Amino acid sequence: MATEAKRLKVDESSELGPLEHFLQWCNTVNLVLSDKVYVSKEGTVAEYGMLAKEDIKEGEVLFTIPRSALLHHGTTKVSALLEKEKSSLESSSGWVPLLLSLLYEYTSSQSHWRPYLSLWTDFKTLDHPMFWSKEERGRLLKGTGIPEAVDTDLTNICSEYTDVVLPFITRHPDLWNPNTHTLELYTQLVAFVMAYSFQEPQEDEEDEEEDEEEEKAPNPPMMVPMADMLNHVSNHNANLEFTPDSLKMVCVRPIHKGEEVFNTYGQMANWQLLHMYGFTEPYPSNGNDTADIPFNDLYKVATRGVQSDLDMQLMEEMWELLSQMMQEKAAFVFGKHGCLTDTELHTALRVLGMSKEEFSDFKENEGWEEDDDEDEKISLAFSNEGLLELKPSWKGLIHEAARLTLGSYGDAVEEGKVSVSERMLIEDKAALAGLSSRQQNALQVRYGQKSILNKVMELTQS
CATH class of the missing domain: 3.90.1410.10 (set domain protein methyltransferase, domain 1)
Incomplete structure (x- = not known):
């Protein structure tokens, strides 16, 4: 006992x-x-x-x-097979071995994890935006960045299932059945892994002679x-x-x-x-909330008023170089206490303010020399307190970029402020409770982001 x-x-x-x-x-x-x-x-x-x-x-x-x-690919009943054929299961997500394990264990009446997996009988409690209609995502989440992220997810999930998973399970009909282990179930299990899995932190490598050019892949998720x-x-x-x-x-x-x-x-x-x-924290309790100002919005603002072809050509060259420097980062991220991508924003503002000669020197020297404490200075400069003291030209670019971003939400935005109706809903608990869960979650995301952008506008008002 x-x-x-x-x-x-x-x-x-x-x-x-x-x-x-x-x-x-x-x-x-x-x-x-x-x-x-x-x-x-x-x-x-x-x-x-x-x-x-x-x-x-x-x-x-x-x-x-x-x-x-x-529960992971090393503890499932099909672990030996997954290990044997792991080379055929590689994908951009790195989740295929775990998802194949879940496909098998979730539908097996003899699964060791059946009492655990039975807590989720049909995954209807999962309400990720990937399960909303495209129209609903576009209407409720416009401007938040979520619809675009979901479209990418769904495309990748479909490709991964079609190109990697389906050929594999078809080769092993004794363990998987395409009629049971469908794309729909696979998508539900992806959401399950997104919502409930954990990743073990990477161990700190004591040996500094590791190959620095190749980043170590993150540990795979596990239930x-x-x-x-x-x-x-x-x-x-x-x-x-x-x-x-x-x-x-x-x-x-x-x-x-x-x-x-x-x-x-x-x-x-x-x-x-x-x-x-598939959930949010109610405003204003999430201290980690953020809002993005897309790179392109800053570029659009910077090119306003540019009249000559030569000046526009210079601006395009600057932006092309900045895009290469920023690589995959597509936005400047602001939190409740300032810009979280301060180094990138500082670089963009500094380059966009250069003359033709200064930009030529910048390219020739492959950047500029920085002080040892430059990062700390930049961090302070783009904190909420620092934004107030920025040079007027920089404040103007940030202010107008934030205004442009606010306009992307597609609802009533007066002088960059969140709409009165949204503020009333957030403050009126009874009215908020009358919304559907999807409407509530979408409102929390929109209102939190727009509040941060509105604060940025206030701090950069000339």
């Missing part, structure tokens, strides 16, 4: 068969849960969650998961039963720690009896939370 420490606790008022079944399974795999917490659907911010039965001190371990209980029951807030009170033998959820600040235990998915803006996890 399991000791009291290992006998997992479920809310006594709960009649959720799948949850009880899962907790019994946790006992069999030696997942140890503290007596001070329990899992429930009642009293949590969303779906399943974990609540404190009594006060918990900082540093206490809430539960411990042995690595044998983790972590129990850890994925915890909901997220930016101001979290628990954190997942990785050890060689197990994973441990540790309390990082005191939790009082009756409070929910929250993990963190990282420093995530609301648009990222909605895109990857």
Whole structure:
């Protein structure tokens, strides 16, 4: 019989068969849960969650998961086959081995993880924007960057399934069936991995002689039963720690009896939370919220008033060089306390303000010399406080670029301010509750982004 420490606790008022079944399974795999917490659907911010039965001190371990209980391509029943044919499973996402594991385990009545996977009977609780209609995404999320990100996701998912997964499962009809393991199920499992998986942090390499030209690939995602029951807030009170033998959820600040235990998915803006996890944090609680000013908006503003062909040609040369320097970054990112991509914004503003001679010297010298403390100076210059003190020409470019970006949301924007109707909805809890969950989440993303852009405009007002 399991000791009291290992006998997992479920809310006594709960009649959720799948949850009880899962907790019994946790006992069999030696997942140890503290007596001070329990899992429930009642009293949590969303779906399943974990609540404190009594006060918990900082540093206490809430539960411990042995690595044998983790679900990934190395622990699944089909692991040997996946390892044997791994060269044929390579893709840009790096998720195919885990997704094939989930396709098999989710549909197998004999799966070791069936009690765990049965918590998600049809994935209808997942409400990522990828499951919204294209029209709904465009209408509710215009300007946020999410519709474009979802279109890219869906294209990549379809290509990955068609080019990599389908040929593989067709070669192994004893384990997978294209009629069962469809693109629709594959897409649902991608969302499941987006919302619930964990990635083990990279170990710090002590050997500095590693090949610096080739970045080490991130660890593949894995499913972590129990850890994925915890909901997220930016101001979290628990954190997942990785050890060689197990994973441990540790309390990082005191939790009082009756409070929910929250993990963190990282420093995530609301648009990222909605895109990857299907939810948002209510305004203004997400301290990690951000808004983007696209590079192209700054370029459009910079070229206003340029009349001569020679000046336009110079501006185009400047922008072409900046685009090469910025590489894949497509926007300047602003947070609640200033610009998070301050170095890139500083470079762009400095180059766009050059004369023809200065730009020629810049190209010839391949940049400019920087002071040892240049990064710190730039960071301060593009903080909220620093924006007030920028040179007028730079403030003007940022101000007008922010205004142009605000106009991309497609709703009522008067002098760059968020619309009155949105502010009223955010402040009126009853009215907010009358919206659908999709409308609420979209509003939180839009309002948070536009509030940041509006603040940028205020700070750069001439």
